[in-house]
Amino acid sequence: MKFYATGRRKTAIARVWLFPGEGKITINRRDAESYLNRATNIKLIEQPLNATGTREQYDIWCTARGGGLSGQAGAIRLGIARALIRVAAEHREPLKAAGYLTRDPRKVERKKYGRKGARARFQFSKR
Numbered sequence: 001m002k003f004y005a006t007g008r009r010k011t012a013i014a015r016v017w018l019f020p021g022e023g024k025i026t027i028n029r030r031d032a033e034s035y036l037n038r039a040t041n042i043k044l045i046e047q048p049l050n051a052t053g054t055r056e057q058y059d060i061w062c063t064a065r066g067g068g069l070s071g072q073a074g075a076i077r078l079g080i081a082r083a084l085i086r087v088a089a090e091h092r093e094p095l096k097a098a099g100y101l102t103r104d105p106r107k108v109e110r111k112k113y114g115r116k117g118a119r120a121r122f123q124f125s126k127r
Contacts, residue, residue: 003086007079009104012067016079018087021059023049027076028063041073048081048100052091074104 003018025032025045036042049055060080064072081100084091095101109118116122 003083005079005082005086007075007077007082007103009074009078010067010071010107012064012071012075014062014064014072014075014079016060016062016076016083018080018083019059019061020057023056023059025060026062027072036069036073038069041069044073045076045080047077047098048084048095051094051098051100052084054084054087054091058087078103 001020005016007014007016027035032042032045036045046055049058062076062079064076066072067075077100081095084095085101092101111117112119
């Protein structure tokens with residue numbers, strides 16, 4: 001039996017499938033450690049599994065598109081959390097308490113005309 005969910009963060013979108021297994025995580029047909037390159041991102045995607053105590057019970061297969069690696073890791077985390085709720089409704093309480101079911105709404109603000117960036121102005125000169 002497989003369980004599917006979608007996760008998003010910044011401009012990244014992750015499609016996540018959970019299968020009963022031994023805890024192997026595959027992202028874009030590559031091992032999670034080799035794809036994400038950073039221990040913090042790997043810990044990030046394991047958080048929902050650790051919160052529910054299902055780290056060694058499911059294999060995870062996901063595709064991530066858009067954004068950077070950190071945005072993709074956040075999208076995968078949300079996808080895993082949503083898929084765990086589809087597995088069993090009792091997973092909702094610990095995931096909700098830890099904040100793993102909240103979609104992070106923060107995105108990069110666009111650059112404005114006449115300015116250096118989104119909010120930064122050029123240095124003011126009195127004379």
